[in-house]
Amino acid sequence: MQYRQLGSTGLKVSEVGYGGGRVRVGQDQQELIHMIHYAFDQGLNYIDTAPDYGKGLSETVIGQAIRGRSCIVATKTKAYDPDGITKEVESSLQRLQVETIDILQFHGGWFAGEEADQILNNGGLETYLKLKDQGKVRFLGFSADGPSSGVDRLIASGIFDMMQIHYNLIYQNTCDLFGNRGVIPDAVEQGMGIVLMRSTTSRVFPRLMKQCFPQETQNLNLDAFLLNYVLSNPLVNVALMSLQSTADFEWTNAVSDRVEDRLDLKALH
Numbered sequence: 001m002q003y004r005q006l007g008s009t010g011l012k013v014s015e016v017g018y019g020g021g022r023v024r025v026g027q028d029q030q031e032l033i034h035m036i037h038y039a040f041d042q043g044l045n046y047i048d049t050a051p052d053y054g055k056g057l058s059e060t061v062i063g064q065a066i067r068g069r070s071c072i073v074a075t076k077t078k079a080y081d082p083d084g085i086t087k088e089v090e091s092s093l094q095r096l097q098v099e100t101i102d103i104l105q106f107h108g109g110w111f112a113g114e115e116a117d118q119i120l121n122n123g124g125l126e127t128y129l130k131l132k133d134q135g136k137v138r139f140l141g142f143s144a145d146g147p148s149s150g151v152d153r154l155i156a157s158g159i160f161d162m163m164q165i166h167y168n169l170i171y172q173n174t175c176d177l178f179g180n181r182g183v184i185p186d187a188v189e190q191g192m193g194i195v196l197m198r199s200t201t202s203r204v205f206p207r208l209m210k211q212c213f214p215q216e217t218q219n220l221n222l223d224a225f226l227l228n229y230v231l232s233n234p235l236v237n238v239a240l241m242s243l244q245s246t247a248d249f250e251w252t253n254a255v256s257d258r259v260e261d262r263l264d265l266k267a268l269h
Contacts, residue, residue, distance in 0.1 A: 001043030001044060001253055001257065002014075004236075004237045004238070005237065006238070007188075007237065009193060011102070011193075013045060013046045014043055014044045014238070014256075015237070015239060016238070016252045017044065017047065017048055017238040018039060018241065018243055019048050019241060019242045020047065020048060020049035020058040020061075021049075021050070021197075022053075023053055023057055023058035024054050029061050032061055032244075033064055033065045034246075035243060035245055035248075035249065036062070036065040038249060042253055044249065045070070045072055046072050046238050046240075047071055047072065047073045047074065048240050049075050049076075050076040050107055051075070051076065051077070051088060052078065056095055059095035063096040064097070066096070074101075074102060074104075074141070074164075075092050075096065075101055076104070076143060077092075077104060077105070077106060078107045080106065080119050080122065081118070081122065081123060081124070082123040082126070086127060089136060093136065100135055100137065101138070103137075103139045103141050103162060104131070104141070105140075106119055106142040107142075107143055108144045108145075110144065110145050110151075111144050111148045112148065112149070114150075115150050116149075116151075116154055119142075119154065120153065139161040139162065140160055141164060141192075141195075142160060143163075143165070143197070144163065145165075146165065146166055146171075146174060147183045151165075155190055160187075160190075163183070163184075163192050163194060164196070164197055164240075165183065165184065165195075165196065166196070167236070168196070168200065168201045168229070170205055171201070177233065177235075177269065193238075194235055194237050195237060195238040195239075196239045199227055199230045199241065200227055205226060206226075209222055210222075223251075224251055224252075224254075224255050227241070227255045228258070228263065231256065233265055
C-alpha cells in the first residue's frame with residue numbers, strides 16, 4: 001500500500017480507502033469486520049462512513065472493526081444547524097465507539113448557495129470549532145457530488161481541511177489537469193486534501209465496455225484500470241473503494257503498489 005499526505009492536515013493516509021456506503025442490513029457483519037481487519041493488516045488506514053449509510057449500521061460495524069486499531073476515520077453530518085450538528089456528532093461517537101472523530105464532513109449533494117450560507121454564517125462553523133476545542137473532532141471537510149456555487153464558496157472560505165468529491169475516467173469536470181481548472185485544483189490551492197468517491201465509475205464504465213466489447217474485455221480487469229487512472233492524478237490523496245471481500249482489497253492494494261503503471265495524465269490531453 002502506498003501513502004500520501006492529506007492536504008495540509010499532516011495525516012499520512014493510504015491512497016486506497018475503505019468506503020462504508022454499501023454496508024447494509026443482512027450482510028455478514030463478522031465477515032465484513034474480518035475483511036476490514038485484513039485491509040488494516042496490509043496497510044489500509046483510511047475509513048469513510050456516515051450516519052445515513054445503512055441507517056447507522058455502517059458506523060456501528062466500523063466501530064467494532066476499528067476497536068484497538070490505529071486508523072483515520074471520517075464520518076459526516078447532514079445537519080447544518082448547531083443543535084443538529086452536535087446531536088449527530090454525539091450519536092456518531094457512540095456508534096463508532098471513539099472519543100474523537102478524525103474528520104467530520106458536511107454531507108452535501110450539489111451544495112446550493114443557501115446551503116453554504118447555513119454552514120458559513122448560521123452557526124455551523126462555530127459548532128465545529130466548539131467540538132474541536134472539546135476534542136471531539138480533529139479536522140473539517142465536506143463531501144459533494146460535483147461543482148456548484150456552494151462548493152466554490154466553501155473552498156474559497158479557506159476553512160476546510162479536505163473535500164470528498166466525484167472524479168473518474170468518465171467524470172472529469174471536477175479536475176482538468178491540462179488547464180489546471182476545476183474544484184479539485186482550487187481546493188488543493190487552499191491546502192485541502194482530496195478524497196474521491198466513485199473512483200471506478202460505480203461500475204458504469206466496465207458495464208458499458210463489456211456490453212460493447214464482450215470478447216475483447218473478457219480477461220481485462222477494468223476496475224483496476226480505472227483505479228490506476230485516478231491514482232495517477234497527483235492531486236488525489238485517497239480513492240475510496242466499497243470493498244466487499246479480502247479479494248477486493250488484494251487487487252486494489254496491488255494497483256496501489258504498481259507505481260510503475262501510473263499514467264501521465266497531462267500527456268493524454
